[in-house]
Amino acid sequence: MTSSARRRLLAGATLAVAALGLPVMAQMTSYPNQPIKLVVPYPAGGATDTLARTIAQKIQEHWNNPVIVENKPGAGGTIGNNFVAKAPADGHTVLLAITALIQQPPLMSLTYDPLKDFQPVTRIAISPSVFAVQPNSPANTLKDFxxxxxxxxxxxxxxxxxxxxxxxIQGELLNTQGGLDMTHVPFQGAAPLVVNMKGGQLPVAFIDSATVRPHLASFKILAVTGTKRMPALPDVPTFAEQGFHSYEPLGWFGLLMPASVPKPVLDKFATEVARVLQLPDVRARIEGLGLFVGGETPEEFxxxxxxxxxxxxRIIKQANIKLN
Incomplete structure (x- = not known):
């Protein structure tokens, strides 16, 4: 092959490679080019909805592009989750999910796979749980309880x-690890759970940090989930510190896109969300809800x-947790 022929072949190959990358580059450059739907799989008014509207407003203002929050409640969030899993993979449909997304597969039949049909963007907020007992309980530690x-x-x-x-799940884990026989009493949400705890109808409860924060003085807190103590409860040890395992996971509110969204598009959105999460007023809003600010990379999430x-x-299987 002559040198000129080699040059022509190399030039042709370079152009072919460049051409392959053009559609993705063009998509990333033009994104977003239509309104973004931020889907909340729960009713309006809750913490998930509040977080979605806070994030959506800031992205819309910065990108000068509509970001519309759409509430698609029902079936424990699975209706909205499924909608996003099956949405066009162009980055214009985003899901704001909660921890239930990855808890549900062992508990129910789903039309999507949370780990295969979505691409994580980031956690925008994180929520530990506390193990609360009545203030007059004789137990002062988890071991006492x-x-x-x-x-x-x-x-x-x-x-x-x-x-x-x-x-x-946390309650059944304590039953299993502690060899206990506590009966599970479910409520329709954390607010009525706290009401019944404050009224003395329940001896103990697992409550998320956002809900319990205004009521900490009403209870005796014996343990917190996660790997670190809560700043609001520096003297309360974690479950791990007291010899109990598998309490490391924290509750979260996370953004996800359909699995086939091009990586450059997802990264562009993730970079924008990371910027929003650093805004002082956004951080104050999240922390005001009793939550911790997230902000991991897509890979970390x-x-x-x-x-x-x-x-x-593993917990659901070992504790034989079922949905009635």
Whole structure:
């Protein structure tokens, strides 16, 4: 082959490679080129909806492009989740999911796979849970509580904010690891759970940090989930510090896109969300809800999702948790 022929072949190959990248580059450059739907799979008015509208407003202002929050509630969030999983893979449909997304596969039949049909963007907010007992409880530590329940078989129940939720899974995990026989009492949400705890109808409950924050003085908190103590409760040890495992996962509110969205498009959106999460007023809004600000990279959030899914699936199987 002559040198001129080699040059022509090389030039042709270079042009071919460049041409292959043009559609993705063009898509990334023009994105967004239509309104973005930010789907909330729960009713308007809750924490998920509030976070979605906070993020949507800031992105819309910066990009000068409509970001519309669409509430698609029903079936424990699965209707909205499925809508986004099956949406066009152009980056204009985004899901704001909660931890239930990766807790549900062992509990119910789904039309999508949370780990295969979505691409993580980032967690925008994080929520530990607390293990609360009545202020007059004789238990001052988790070890005290376990001994108390064992000494009174059949007399203790624990409240959760719903069957199949984090608080239900955490309660059954304590039953399993502590050898306890507490009866599960589910409520339709965390607010009525707190009302019943404050009214003395329940002896103990697992409550998310956002809901319990205004009521911390009403309860005795014996443990918190996660790997670190909560700043609001610096003297309360984690479950791990007290010899209990698999309480590391934290509740989260996370953004996800359909699995086939081009990586450059997803990264452009993730970079914008990371900018928004650094805004002082946004951080203040999230922290004002009793939550911690997120902000991981897509790769870091993907790792969290996989790890959490494995832990929850193992607990659900070992504790034989079922949805009635």
């Amino acid at each position: 376990v001994a108390l329940v064992k000494a009174n078989p059949g007399k203790y129940s624990y409240g959760s904010y719903g069957a199949g939720t984090s608080s239900h 993907a790792k969290v999702m996989r790890s959490d899914a494995e832990i929850y699936a």
